[in-house]
Amino acid sequence: MRQPKWWQDAVVYQVYPRSFYDANGDGVGDLRGITEKLDYIASLGVDVVWSCPFFVSPWADGGYDIADYRAVDPAFGTMEDFEALVAGVHARGMKFVMDFVGNHTSDEHPWFQAALADKNSPYHDYYTFRPGKDGREPSNWASIFGGSAWEYVPALDEYYLHLFAKKQPDLNWENPQVVEEVLSILEFWADKGVDGYRLDAINYLYKEPGYPDVEPLPGSPYGFATAHYANKPRVHEHFRTLRSRVMGPRGLSTVAEVAYLDDETARGYADPARGELDMLYLFDVLNVDQQGFDKFSPLPLDLPRFKQALAHWQQVLHGHGWLALFLGNHDQPRAVSRFGDEGRYRARSAKMLANAMYFLQGTPYLYQGEELGMTNPHYTSLSQFKDVEALDALRAGLARGESEQHWLELLNARSRDCGRAPFSWNDGPAAGFTAGTPWMDPCADAAQINAAAEENDPDSVLNFYRTLIRVRKGRPSVLWGRTDFLVPEDPDLFVYTRTAEEEALLSVNNFSGEERHFPLPQGFAGGELLLSNCGAPQLDEEGVLTLRPWEGFVLLRKQQP
Ligand code: NOJ
Numbered sequence: 333m334r335q336p337k338w339w340q341d342a343v344v345y346q347v348y349p350r351s352f353y354d355a356n357g358d359g360v361g362d363l364r365g366i367t368e369k370l371d372y373i374a375s376l377g378v379d380v381v382w383s384c385p386f387f388v389s390p391w392a393d394g395g396y397d398i399a400d401y402r403a404v405d406p407a408f409g410t411m412e413d414f415e416a417l418v419a420g421v422h423a424r425g426m427k428f429v430m431d432f433v434g435n436h437t438s439d440e441h442p443w444f445q446a447a448l449a450d451k452n453s454p455y456h457d458y459y460t461f462r463p464g465k466d467g468r469e470p471s472n473w474a475s476i477f478g479g480s481a482w483e484y485v486p487a488l489d490e491y492y493l494h495l496f497a498k499k500q501p502d503l504n505w506e507n508p509q510v511v512e513e514v515l516s517i518l519e520f521w522a523d524k525g526v527d528g529y530r531l532d533a534i535n536y537l538y539k540e541p542g543y544p545d546v547e548p549l550p551g552s553p554y555g556f557a558t559a560h561y562a563n564k565p566r567v568h569e570h571f572r573t574l575r576s577r578v579m580g581p582r583g584l585s586t587v588a589e590v591a592y593l594d595d596e597t598a599r600g601y602a603d604p605a606r607g608e609l610d611m612l613y614l615f616d617v618l619n620v621d622q623q624g625f626d627k628f629s630p631l632p633l634d635l636p637r638f639k640q641a642l643a644h645w646q647q648v649l650h651g652h653g654w655l656a657l658f659l660g661n662h663d664q665p666r667a668v669s670r671f672g673d674e675g676r677y678r679a680r681s682a683k684m685l686a687n688a689m690y691f692l693q694g695t696p697y698l699y700q701g702e703e704l705g706m707t708n709p710h711y712t713s714l715s716q717f718k719d720v721e722a723l724d725a726l727r728a729g730l731a732r733g734e735s736e737q738h739w740l741e742l743l744n745a746r747s748r749d750c751g752r753a754p755f756s757w758n759d760g761p762a763a764g765f766t767a768g769t770p771w772m773d774p775c776a777d778a779a780q781i782n783a784a785a786e787e788n789d790p791d792s793v794l795n796f797y798r799t800l801i802r803v804r805k806g807r808p809s810v811l812w813g814r815t816d817f818l819v820p821e822d823p824d825l826f827v828y829t830r831t832a833e834e835e836a837l838l839s840v841n842n843f844s845g846e847e848r849h850f851p852l853p854q855g856f857a858g859g860e861l862l863l864s865n866c867g868a869p870q871l872d873e874e875g876v877l878t879l880r881p882w883e884g885f886v887l888l889r890k891q892q893p
Contacts, residue, residue: 474554528585602653655694684884
């Protein structure tokens with residue numbers, strides 16, 4: 333069999349440090365907290381720990397607004413704590429990956445402060461400042477978080493560009509000095525033992541000069557200008573520089589958060605022969621239950637569309653790149669609340685989701701708490717929400733005259749805070765997350781759904797994940813098999829085969845609370861049951877399966893020699 337790279341046969345566990353575990357009782361998760369829970373993480377059988385940002389930050393965007401790239405924020409601990417964490421990860425045979433936020437800094441970063449203080453400072457050109465046009469912004473580009481992407485600085489009589497929050501000015505990668513700074517930051521952490529990087533919003537590095545006006549969004553003077561800043565050809569050059577100067581020589585892996593991709597660009601980024609990126613974390617695959625770009629205009633899950641999006645990327649990247657597989661992250665609601673049944677069939681549907689997603693081709697990225705089937709937090713007051721995106725959307729919604737009750741429901745279903753509520757460790761105060769007052773309230777159901785309870789239940793979601801991670805490891809069909817979706821138009825069934833030379837597997841999943849019938853595909857009768865959330869599949873003499881609500885299983889068949 334072909335030998336995989338270490339990250340191809342890996343499962344990654346993503347930690348959002350502020351919400352994982354608080355070791356010092358100040359209410360905020362910290363690096364020592366992660367270190368204290370490494371045995372738990374390792375017990376899942378995962379190979380890699382990815383931590384979201386823990387650098388000095390005013391926390392305007394959950395730590396993705398960095399004011400010092402080389403220092404641990406005191407809220408998270410010290411550099412010694414970081415070194416102990418990496419040593420602890422390595423001692424357990426795992427790798428450590430961290431975020432690199434290169435598209436923007438915090439407005440409190442000394443570079444930006446210097447840029448504001450003096451137009452002639454070399455740091456002014458680290459960012460994008462432009463004069464206004466006809467007394468307005470240089471263009472009508474919208475910020476991803478709402479409003480204009482330009483902010484006026486009266487003292488300079490100029491605007492600066494921020495694709496995200498106004499406290500996140502975009503770096504100017506056309507300035508070679510900026511690229512050198514970035515390379516040296518990447519080397520700094522590599523010297524400290526980091527094994528790879530998750531590259532944040534990294535396909536936005538190049539903005540078309542001229543910043544042409546775009547079609548405004550309904551009811552707004554601003555419009556999404558992704559055509560002018562996402563995946564521009566110059567980005568490939570930047571990726572090759574990162575690879576040739578740092579990632580390649582140091583043997584670091586890269587996973588890149590990328591959106592709005594076409595097939596050719598995706599292969600261009602990820603084809604190993606081109607030396608750019610290792611894995612693509614395709615942001616828009618999970619946008620299948622919303623209207624356009626607006627996550628606060630939810631739609632019911634369109635399963636055929638979801639399957640089609642996954643099938644598409646499986647096919648485009650098969651032999652031409654490698655995908656990150658995920659059901660959630662710190663920007664998404666909880667998968668079981670969103671795609672499963674968080675009520676009667678919570679555990680079963682959480683297991684089915686994992687069964688459906690993680691036998692596709694790619695590297696699974698489990699987000700903390702997903703392995704417990706944690707649900708959205710079900711807050712009862714708008715004051716419990718913290719995230720900039722949620723608060724901006726709420727403000728705009730209320731200004732349009734929409735009701736608070738409507739927004740409470742929306743934020744409980746769709747906001748990024750859904751995934752950022754503290755990890756539920758046990759049924760104690762603050763869900764065992766902290767001995768102090770938690771910075772965010774725990775989930776309403778933490779007393780029932782928590783790691784301690786699941787540890788003791790052989791049938792728990794947690795133990796299902798452990799089995800899943802064990803059985804997928806090293807399997808030729810999982811690693812290299814071709815993916816074929818069956819019944820792509822079926823609104824409830826999510827069925828695919830993965831066919832390799834040595835073996836083939838079949839993953840069958842019922843995304844509904846109803847019984848469904850499905851003929852067992854040829855060749856899988858008598859196949860080995862690798863994994864199931866309901867025990868042995870129900871198969872009649874005619875070879876027809878009766879699938880129970882939210883049932884999911886995987887069968888393995890040895891190929892004929
Ligand atoms: C993607 C990150 O996952 C998200 O949390 C952040 O707000 C944006 N990039 C901007 O850095």
